[in-house]
Amino acid sequence: MPPSVRFITVGSLKESYLREAVAEYRKRLSGMCRVEEVELKESRLPDDPSESEIKTALANEAKAILAAVPPRAYPVALCVEGVKLSSPELTKKLEAVCNASDSLCFIIGSSFGLDPSVKAAAKLRLSVSDLTFPHQLMRVILYEAVYRCYQIDKGTKYHK
Amino acid sequence: MPPSVRFITVGSLKESYLREAVAEYRKRLSGMCRVEEVELKESRLPDDPSESEIKTALANEAKAILAAVPPRAYPVALCVEGVKLSSPELTKKLEAVCNASDSLCFIIGSSFGLDPSVKAAAKLRLSVSDLTFPHQLMRVILYEAVYRCYQIDKGTKYHK
Secondary structure, X not given: OOOEEEEEEEOOOOOHHHHHHHHHHHHHHHOXXXXXXXEEOOOOOOOOOOHHHHHHHHHHHHXXXXXXXXXXXXXXXXXXXXXOOOHHHHHHHHHHHHHHOOEEEEEEOEOOEOOHHHHHHOOEEEOOOOOXXXXXXXXXXXXXXXXXXHHHHHOOOOOO | OXXXXXXXXXXXXXXXXXXXXXXXXXXXXXXXXXXXEEEEOOOOOOOOOOHHHHHHHHHHHHHHHHHHOOOOEEEEEEEEEEEOXXXXXXXXXXXXXXXXXXXEEEEOOEOOEOOHHHHHHOOEEEOOOOOOOOHHHHXXXXXXXXXXXXXXXXXXXXXX
């Protein structure tokens, strides 16, 4: 598996239990690879934003996201139209990356999602669920999924 | 939507951040319906359980689970071979239940999953993700998903 993983997210974690959950998984994952977190600012939008206001916000966030993807990284974007993989399938996919890229880079958008330019730049578009979840909770979910892949790769008993 | 929801789970939440997350969603959901939680004991298994030891454990857990499903409830079992629904699709499904059943009853198994008898008794088998998640984190995920359905049904802005 790649020795380094970067998580690019938009917006801060407001709830303490989400911050603690992410901190716990970050600590666990840090024992298996280098972990970096880039938390970008969420664009401010009015209460009832128009389509074009949302588009502009996502386009601005996209610039910051793409600038934060390391040059030789393998970018994975979380989006509902992505592929669905089991944990062992995702592990195989990420293991294959190891030869071609130095690092993994997972991207979670803001509450309005991701700009098409980010999805286009991603080498893997991954759908976790057909159900919708808050992007803040999705961060915990993604951390656990990535931690599980490293455990599967290592052949531990974490994944039975 | 049914005025009452019961969550049947197996095993206790060990991490404080998971307990806090569940408590927060329970509080929010309690504003929309009656929420009941039945947390059953997880069967004790040795470190490297055999297939038959796992089967026996799941069968024992199944008896307790089925006994905890209220008589007129609509039982929903979470399992990887279930159907995948979007949040609006799940909401529609649960709205339809309202006429036939008094309450919803969601069931999450232990770390080895659910006995076939529970899956057979469920009126809906729901798959949240092809990825595997700890059953303890799944409890938070399910709470959020159900809370979202009640919000969608109510027509609030929670789900955009």
